[in-house]
Amino acid sequence: xxxxxxxxxxxxxxxxxxxxxxxxxxxxxxxxxxxxxxxxxxxxxxxxxxxxxxxxxxxxxxxxxxxxxxxxxxxxxxxxxxxxxxxxxxxxxxxxxxxxxxxxxxxxxxxxxxxxxxxxxxxxxxxxxxxxxxxxxxxxxxxxxxxxxxxxxxxxxxxxxxxxxxxxxxxxxxxxxxxxxxxxxxxxxxxxxxxxxxxxxxxxxxxxxxxxxxxxxxxxxxxxxxxxxxxxxxxxxxxxxxxxxxxxxxxxxxxxxxxxxxxxxxxxxxxxxxxxxxxxxxxxxxxxxxxxxxxxxxxxxxxxxxxxxxxxxxxxxxxxxxxxxxxxxxxxxxxxxxxxxxxxxxxxxxxxxxxxxxxxxxxxxxxxxxxxxxxxxxxxxxxxxxxxxxxxxxxxxxxxxxxxxxxxxxxxxxxxxxxxxxxxxxxxxxxxxxxxxxxxxxxxxxxxxxxxxxxxxxxxxxxxxxxxxxxxxxxxxxxxxxxxxxxxxxxxxxxxxxxxxxxxxx
Amino acid sequence: xxxxxxxxxxxxxxxxxxxxxxxxxxxxxxxxxxxxxxxxxxxxxxxxxxxxxxxxxxxxxxxxxxxxxxxxxxxxxxxxxxxxxxxxxxxxxxxxxxxxxxxxxxxxxxxxxxxxxxxxxxxxxxxxxxxxxxxxxxxxxxxxxxxxxxxxxxxxxxxxxxxxxxxxxxxxxxxxxxxxxxxxxxxxxxxxxxxxxxxxxxxxxxxxxxxxxxxxxxxxxxxxxxxxxxxxxxxxxxxxxxxxxxxxxxxxxxxxxxxxxxxxxxxxxxxxxxxxxxxxxxxxxxxxxxxxxxxxxxxxxxxxxxxxxxxxxxxxxxxxxxxxxxxxxxxxxxxxxxxxxxxxxxxxxxxxxxxxxxxxxxxxxxxxxxxxxxxxxxxxxxxxxxxxxxxxxxxxxxxxxxxxxxxxx
Numbered sequence: 001x002x003x004x005x006x007x008x009x010x011x012x013x014x015x016x017x018x019x020x021x022x023x024x025x026x027x028x029x030x031x032x033x034x035x036x037x038x039x040x041x042x043x044x045x046x047x048x049x050x051x052x053x054x055x056x057x058x059x060x061x062x063x064x065x066x067x068x069x070x071x072x073x074x075x076x077x078x079x080x081x082x083x084x085x086x087x088x089x090x091x092x093x094x095x096x097x098x099x100x101x102x103x104x105x106x107x108x109x110x111x112x113x114x115x116x117x118x119x120x121x122x123x124x125x126x127x128x129x130x131x132x133x134x135x136x137x138x139x140x141x142x143x144x145x146x147x148x149x150x151x152x153x154x155x156x157x158x159x160x161x162x163x164x165x166x167x168x169x170x171x172x173x174x175x176x177x178x179x180x181x182x183x184x185x186x187x188x189x190x191x192x193x194x195x196x197x198x199x200x201x202x203x204x205x206x207x208x209x210x211x212x213x214x215x216x217x218x219x220x221x222x223x224x225x226x227x228x229x230x231x232x233x234x235x236x237x238x239x240x241x242x243x244x245x246x247x248x249x250x251x252x253x254x255x256x257x258x259x260x261x262x263x264x265x266x267x268x269x270x271x272x273x274x275x276x277x278x279x280x281x282x283x284x285x286x287x288x289x290x291x292x293x294x295x296x297x298x299x300x301x302x303x304x305x306x307x308x309x310x311x312x313x314x315x316x317x318x319x320x321x322x323x324x325x326x327x328x329x330x331x332x333x334x335x336x337x338x339x340x341x342x343x344x345x346x347x348x349x350x351x352x353x354x355x356x357x358x359x360x361x362x363x364x365x366x367x368x369x370x371x372x373x374x375x376x377x378x379x380x381x382x383x384x385x386x387x388x389x390x391x392x393x394x395x396x397x398x399x400x401x402x403x404x405x406x407x408x409x410x411x412x413x414x415x416x417x418x419x420x421x422x423x424x425x426x427x428x429x430x431x432x433x434x435x436x437x438x439x440x441x442x443x444x445x446x447x448x449x450x451x452x453x454x455x456x457x458x459x460x461x462x463x464x465x466x467x468x469x470x471x472x473x474x475x476x477x478x479x480x481x482x483x484x485x486x487x488x489x490x491x492x493x494x495x496x497x498x499x500x501x502x503x504x505x506x
Numbered sequence: 507x508x509x510x511x512x513x514x515x516x517x518x519x520x521x522x523x524x525x526x527x528x529x530x531x532x533x534x535x536x537x538x539x540x541x542x543x544x545x546x547x548x549x550x551x552x553x554x555x556x557x558x559x560x561x562x563x564x565x566x567x568x569x570x571x572x573x574x575x576x577x578x579x580x581x582x583x584x585x586x587x588x589x590x591x592x593x594x595x596x597x598x599x600x601x602x603x604x605x606x607x608x609x610x611x612x613x614x615x616x617x618x619x620x621x622x623x624x625x626x627x628x629x630x631x632x633x634x635x636x637x638x639x640x641x642x643x644x645x646x647x648x649x650x651x652x653x654x655x656x657x658x659x660x661x662x663x664x665x666x667x668x669x670x671x672x673x674x675x676x677x678x679x680x681x682x683x684x685x686x687x688x689x690x691x692x693x694x695x696x697x698x699x700x701x702x703x704x705x706x707x708x709x710x711x712x713x714x715x716x717x718x719x720x721x722x723x724x725x726x727x728x729x730x731x732x733x734x735x736x737x738x739x740x741x742x743x744x745x746x747x748x749x750x751x752x753x754x755x756x757x758x759x760x761x762x763x764x765x766x767x768x769x770x771x772x773x774x775x776x777x778x779x780x781x782x783x784x785x786x787x788x789x790x791x792x793x794x795x796x797x798x799x800x801x802x803x804x805x806x807x808x809x810x811x812x813x814x815x816x817x818x819x820x821x822x823x824x825x826x827x828x829x830x831x832x833x834x835x836x837x838x839x840x841x842x843x844x845x846x847x848x849x850x851x852x853x854x855x856x857x858x859x860x861x862x863x864x865x866x867x868x869x870x871x872x873x874x875x876x877x878x879x880x881x882x883x884x885x886x887x888x889x890x891x892x893x894x895x896x897x898x899x900x901x902x903x904x905x906x907x908x909x910x911x912x913x914x915x
Contacts (some may be wrong), residue, residue: 313801335803344801352801355794357861366791367802369784376784384728400728420802 003064004029004163004194010061012048013179015491019045020059021218027163027196027211031187035198035210037240038467042218043198047165051085052078059108067161082162087151088171092140099123099136102155126154130184146177164188164195170204171299182208201234202504208297214239233504241467241496250444251474252451254491256475257288259326260459261342261428266320268308268483278304278315280484286428286459291450294463295499296480302463303347305480306430310344311337324427341427345417347436349410353417356406360398361387363405363416365425386446390419395445411442420450428459433471447473467496479503520734527733528910529855531741533867537874538744544881551884555759558752563831565676566765567824569869571684571847572854573776574813574820576868579851580780581813582793582860583632583639586844587646588687590823591624593840595825597654600835603670609711610670622651625818626811627686633810647844655837663812664834674831676764678702694754700761707753711746718742728740756897765827772820789813793860848897850875853903 005027008208012020020042027033035043049059056063062307063070065081072078075085092101099119108118123136132150140148149169156164166185170178178201185195185208191343195382199205205212212231213226222239224231268279279299286292310320312333322329324340331337336342346352354363364387365372372383387401394415398408405416414434421429431450435443453460464470470477477494479487479502487502524531544552551557573587577584597618602608602616628646632639665671680687682701690699722738733741756762767788780786791799792806800806829835854871878899882892 257659310801311803333805334801335805338803346801351795352797355791355798355861359791362787362791366787366799366804369787373784378782378784380782380785381724388728424803 002029002467003027004066004068005050006064007046007050008062008064008125008218010046010059010063012045012049012054012059019218020049022061022093023026023215023218023220024212025220026223027194029196030192031191032185032208033194033196034205034212035196035215036200036202036205036212036236037215038465041215041240043215044167045218047085047167047198048198050078051075051165079159080092082160084156084159084161084163084166086149086156086167086169087167088167090145090148090152092148092151094141095139096125097137097139097142098134098151101140101151102158103125106159110406122158123154126158129157129179130154144177145282146173146181149173149177149181150184153188161193164193166195166196167198168200169197170199170201178204200234200504206231206233207237212236216240233501235501237497237504241500249469250448250451252291254475257289257445257457259285260288260290260324261461262321262323265325266305266309266322267318268304268315271314271316271318274316278483280482281309282320282483282485283487284478284485286461288427288457288459289454290475291454291460291462291473293474293477294461294480295477295503296469297465297503298465300480300503301483302480303432304483306344306432306461309337310334310342310430313344326328338424338426342430343367343421343424343426343428343429345421345432345434347433349413349417353403353420354413357404359402359404360391360396360408360416361401364390364401364419367420371423376454386423387419394419394449409438409442411438411440412446414438414442414446415449418446422453426458428461429453430461430463432463433465434462435466443469468498470494470499471496516536518691522898523734529907532742533853533870533874534741537870537877540874540877540881544884546879548881548884553755555755557884558755559592559759559763561873562763562766562769564672564880566769567828567831568843568846568850569872570772570820570824571817571828572850572868572872573772573865575779575847575851576854576856576863576865577776577789577813578588578639578817579848579856580793580860580863581789581810582588582796583813584848585628585639585643585646585814585817586848587624587643588817588824588847589648589649589840589843589845590647591621591818591821591840592825592843593830593835593837594624594654595621595822596829596839597657597663597837598671599826599829600666601657604663605664607860608722609842610667613849614826617826618819621818621820621822621825622815623818625815625821627813628818629814632814633807639814651841654835654839658835658837660837662834662836664832666830666833671830671833672764674763674765674827677760678762678764678767680761687768694758696758698758700757701896703753703757703761704750706762707750707757709755711749714749715742715746730900736759738837749817750798760791768823768827771900773869778780780865785809790861793862795861804859836854843861846875847872849900853900855907857907871903 003026005025007025009408010020010023011018023042023046024436025046035046037043048054050063051257052074055073056071065083070081093104096104102123103119107119108115108122120136127136129135130150130153132147132154134143134147141150143151153164169181173181182204185197188195197205197209210226212226213220214222214236216239224235262285266279266282266285267277270276270278282305284292294305296302304314308318309331312318312332313334322331324342329340331340331342355366361383363384369378372379372386384401388395391398391401396412396415396419398412405413434450435446438446450460450462462470462474471494475491476487477499478485478487479499489498541552565637571592575585575588599617599619601614603610624646628642631637679908680702682699685701687701690701691697719739719830764791780789788799788804788809791804792809793800796806816896825840828839832839850872852869852871853874854863854867854869875896878896879892882895
């Protein structure tokens with residue numbers, strides 16, 4: 001079989017980061033090609049290069065498509081050639097019908113007047129192709145995620161797709177919906193459609209893929225061909241995580257003290273889809289002076305677990321028991337959770353952690369205004385002194401604490417968020433992706449702060465997508481998958497392979 | 507130590523400082539420019555004691571409502587119903603006092619409570635049901651307009667007893683012996699001088715300058731970027747002189763109107779509340795980033811609710827002042843006034859998206875609008891042009907804001 005697509009030595013750099021480093025990828029006509037790798041390995045970036053999101057000229061290397069050099073200027077350009085990408089977050093308009101969505105931007109119209117009978121006729125034939133039994137007039141809003149996914153594929157078919165790219169198509173689907181989708185992919189393959197599928201679910205990859213390419217740290221580390229020899233999940237995992245520990249972590253004397261936080265039988269349902277359970281009977285604990293990690297893929301429910309625990313900031317019908325310092329704790333509202341000794345440092349510091357328009361000083365005191373006031377009246381001198389103290393202790397690089405947080409770099413913003421929560425004097429800090437989007441130097445400083453906290457006898461619960469970070473920092477690691485804690489590993493037992501295999505064998 | 511840091515910016519140059527603080531100075535400059543302009547074109551009528559008194563009375567209810575509106579807007583909401591609520595409460599007062607002979611003090615209390623209840627009824631939907639405040643208060647605007655028509659049966663009701671009228675039309679009597687005023691009169695070439703008014707002006711000016719100096723000293727201690735000395739002196743001198751000048755003018759007429767005291771006290775209370783208390787700080791946080799505020803343990807729903815209750819009470823107070831001033835309650839009272847109030851707050855520098863704005867800005871914004879109204883009326887400019895000019899001033903102020911922000915980057 002000949003190659004439909006050849007990407008040669010693709011290199012893409014963002015300011016300060018090399019996202020892709022000389023990636024070669026060959027996709028043959030009529031095959032299903034799987035791309036696997038950890039979060040942030042570069043899979044999505046590679047697909048964005050291919051589909052023209054990053055136009056020709058913004059990357060190095062060559063794309064050969066259908067035997068000729070292709071230089072796509074934008075998505076429309078690549079779509080014209082039959083390359084269609086379906087993103088993880090679906091791009092459907094919820095309050096429009098299936099038919100309207102299918103032909104959005106590509107309407108069956110003459111002089112701007114839509115020909116509805118024609119639209120419906122075409123919609124019905126497309127829906128039959130993907131095996132979706134719904135009326136063309138049904139609102140997309142009324143469909144489950146699985147069926148929405150099928151609508152997306154139908155939309156791709158309407159554009160005469162030759163190369164279909166699916167970014168984690170089954171991440172949000174139930175078991176039976178996933179099976180149906182994979183069957184559809186195999187069927188499309190028989191009809192001559194080539195696809196690239198990005199997935200974390202190795203059993204699915206093994207089932208449908210003809211070829212598997214593993215991406216790690218922006219390079220294609222291996223390509224396996226299912227036709228020459230069967231692909232094992234072990235082989236994929238080994239290539240995914242690699243061997244080297246890329247970062248270094250400051251030393252800490254490990255010493256677990258009294259039990260600080262115990263959570264039992266914690267259940268949370270989705271705030272909108274009330275029948276979807278997001279957290280299933282989670283049970284975990286944190287001791288004084290301990291740094292405990294939660295590993296898991298994106299969407300496994302780590303943030304949801306943390307936020308539901310922190311004053312029920314996420315989810316509905318939350319049930320379970322929380323004990324802090326051996327006593328039953330009321331964490332039903334954020335202020336009560338803070339009073340009980342909890343602090344939650346969000347993964348999304350810009351929209352959930354900071355008030356960007358306000359100065360550092362006012363952000364640091366926000367969670368504990370009582371600490372700088374008497375009888376409800378603020379003492380601004382004290383506030384300035386407090387924030388100056390944190391500026392020095394945390395090494396926040398800024399000319400003054402009167403500087404707007406907006407003007408700080410990511411690492412310094414994160415230090416402001418940490419300062420805010422330290423000033424609230426919690427016993428237990430939940431850190432959600434504490435080093436996301438900050439540079440290596442600032443990361444090292446944050447690790448130092450975490451070690452200091454544990455030395456002071458605080459309990460730290462650390463959520464991270466970077467496995468080396470968890471392995472380098474934590475005393476214990478819980479592994480989370482699809483809303484459940486599926487395993488617990490001590491620092492000695494934990495390895496990237498162990499964690500990954502706990503996740504993928506689920 | 508922080509103290510070791512250079513106080514720096516004074517060397518940076520006046521121009522640069524001015525550019526960075528264009529907003530605050532711009533408003534002050536605009537106010538002065540407009541005042542000077544009208545003083546000249548009206549041939550000095552604008553700053554006659556009787557006209558200054560009029561200016562204060564005419565704008566008192568707008569300013570009272572602007573205090574509440576600023577808080578509502580800073581919290582990230584808006585209240586379109588205040589004009590109607592004001593009219594409704596005025597009507598309620600008239601019906602109670604004039605038709606039902608309820609003692610006026612009791613009626614005042616009932617009216618203020620009614621304002622609070624109305625605010626609560628609207629705030630409930632906004633805060634706890636997350637219904638956009640624009641819609642809830644648009645509904646309120648229609649409902650309370652209708653209610654005042656119904657209550658008054660389409661008629662004007664009045665007049666009020668004398669005591670009630672003094673809320674708006676009364677003056678604070680001079681507590682100093684008349685002989686002092688008479689002795690001072692020839693010095694200023696005036697027929698009479700109200701010593702209390704003049705004294706209050708001097709004390710107020712001194713207080714402004716003293717607190718400004720205290721703040722400057724404190725900022726210096728922390729090495730914070732500070733305004734150039736010349737600017738500090740000029741700004742305080744202008745504000746101080748303006749206060750004394752206006753109070754002197756008032757003192758040569760009938761002294762301080764009661765509403766001036768009401769406005770002044772309310773402004774000071776709300777400025778303190780917003781800038782110096784935990785409650786005020788939380789309102790800014792709520793408007794600046796509701797999700798972050800909530801995740802910091804702030805009860806965002808309750809705060810939003812309280813902002814509307816407060817707005818209702820202030821709208822009721824404004825309604826009482828308005829009814830007392832006109833000495834009658836009419837079904838059209840307060841019609842479209844919410845727009846003037848909202849405009850004042852935005853001219854004063856508040857941000858539509860919440861989290862930004864100052865009480866003093868809102869008060870100055872209201873005076874600026876009032877000054878335009880008053881000046882153009884004296885000049886005999888038709889209501890058609892007046893509306894257009896006011897609209898353009900509002901637009902210009904907001905464009906100025908956006909432009910400044912984009913330049914600061």
